[in-house]
Amino acid sequence: MNYKETIEANKEWIDAVWEKIDKKMSEITPTALDKIPYTTGKNGKFDNCVEGECPYDIAWWCNGFWPGYMWLLYVGTKRAIYKEAAVNAEKLLDGAFREYDKLHHDVGFMWHISAGVNYRLTGDKDARLRALYAGDFLASRYNPNGGYIRSWNNDSDTDGYQKLIVDSMMNITMLYWMAEEKQDIRYKQMAVNHADTIIRTHIRPDGTAHHIVEVDPKTGEPVKALGGQGYELGSTWTRGQAWAIYGFALSYIHTGDEKYLNVAKRVANAFIACAAVNNWIVPLDFRQPDEPKYYDSTAAACAACGMIEIAKHVSEYDQKNYIGAAIKLLKSLDKKAVDYSTDKDNLLDYGSEAYYPGRGEDGINTAIIYGDYYYTEAIYKLKGFGPLFW
Ligand code: GLY
Numbered sequence: 001m002n003y004k005e006t007i008e009a010n011k012e013w014i015d016a017v018w019e020k021i022d023k024k025m026s027e028i029t030p031t032a033l034d035k036i037p038y039t040t041g042k043n044g045k046f047d048n049c050v051e052g053e054c055p056y057d058i059a060w061w062c063n064g065f066w067p068g069y070m071w072l073l074y075v076g077t078k079r080a081i082y083k084e085a086a087v088n089a090e091k092l093l094d095g096a097f098r099e100y101d102k103l104h105h106d107v108g109f110m111w112h113i114s115a116g117v118n119y120r121l122t123g124d125k126d127a128r129l130r131a132l133y134a135g136d137f138l139a140s141r142y143n144p145n146g147g148y149i150r151s152w153n154n155d156s157d158t159d160g161y162q163k164l165i166v167d168s169m170m171n172i173t174m175l176y177w178m179a180e181e182k183q184d185i186r187y188k189q190m191a192v193n194h195a196d197t198i199i200r201t202h203i204r205p206d207g208t209a210h211h212i213v214e215v216d217p218k219t220g221e222p223v224k225a226l227g228g229q230g231y232e233l234g235s236t237w238t239r240g241q242a243w244a245i246y247g248f249a250l251s252y253i254h255t256g257d258e259k260y261l262n263v264a265k266r267v268a269n270a271f272i273a274c275a276a277v278n279n280w281i282v283p284l285d286f287r288q289p290d291e292p293k294y295y296d297s298t299a300a301a302c303a304a305c306g307m308i309e310i311a312k313h314v315s316e317y318d319q320k321n322y323i324g325a326a327i328k329l330l331k332s333l334d335k336k337a338v339d340y341s342t343d344k345d346n347l348l349d350y351g352s353e354a355y356y357p358g359r360g361e362d363g364i365n366t367a368i369i370y371g372d373y374y375y376t377e378a379i380y381k382l383k384g385f386g387p388l389f390w
Pocket of ligand 1: 061229239293353
């Protein structure tokens with residue numbers, strides 16, 4: 001079945017899932033209007049990264065996902081409450097601009113799908129300014145000798161080398177938007193050079209990806225790979241793999257360069273092979289031991305988003321492989337990880353921050369806001385809604 005036939009065959013399920021998400025969130029959202037949630041406490045209620053009831057603070061890299069999630073629901077339902085929540089959160093997020101020293105390349109995650117989407121949907125001038133500030137901050141991290149956007153700020157343990165992370169492939173989409181918005185090709189050149197560097201430094205011959213690679217800032221040459229948030233050095237952290245799948249698919253969409261589509265397919269193929277043997281239940285790392293059982297629903301949801309986009313751009317013959325895999329991942333989440341009731345605020349359980357988590361078991365098999373975001377974005381795509389947020 002090609003893309004269109006697969007959507008048709010699954011229409012009843014897609015419609016039902018969208019309705020269940022909307023039903024739940026139309027009840028939960030009015031209780032969370034003054035929040036930017038990250039996870040859900042033991043009481044089943046969202047925490048709040050604005051006021052310190054969250055393990056992290058207002059500069060946390062995930063604080064764009066809640067407003068982005070609200071915009072997805074607003075586009076698909078036109079319920080005013082979702083827009084109100086998105087706009088409130090965007091204003092609260094202004095506090096992060098005052099935390100300049102804590103900001104890094106994740107300003108893309110933070111502002112591209114919050115203020116950036118607000119501006120693209122409504123033309124709001126303040127939202128445009130927020131997105132431009134964030135976009136220029138991101139561009140200021142570009143290293144012309146290395147050909148990459150610097151990821152983090154603290155590289156004090158690396159002898160002057162800098163850590164470059166595969167997650168960055170999602171942040172650079174903001175630079176494609178900047179190039180269009182400011183009619184200035186330099187932003188696109190930075191994004192393209194960065195994507196080319198990541199292919200060279202992070203994508204392994206078998207289609208899996210390193211999470212972190214130290215690079216020489218004078219040349220952009222890789223110095224050594226680090227284990228990062230996965231199980232160990234050389235293993236396959238599933239969320240990193242998902243960032244690469246969706247990120248390279250997006251670089252293809254924004255540039256039309258087939259090289260990026262081919263990389264997206266290669267990393268997707270590796271993900272699909274491993275997910276299939278795990279019955280489409282995605283672990284934290286595809287090379288982790290059988291015990292303890294650490295899952296990552298966020299990786300499954302994000303990878304599905306990337307596969308849906310890949311499926312739209314490959315030959316009719318190839319479409320079934322990517323759209324079929326995306327539906328398998330989403331149906332597995334629907335069955336095993338999603339709670340559509342209002343007993344707790346989050347949609348997805350079984351997200352994990354990292355294999356060796358800084359927050360111990362609290363960061364494992366838990367609710368994480370971007371799981372809800374990407375699951376909803378995947379269903380939004382299958383419903384045929386637009387625009388593309390990234
Ligand atoms: N970007 C950090 C993470 O995926 O956990």
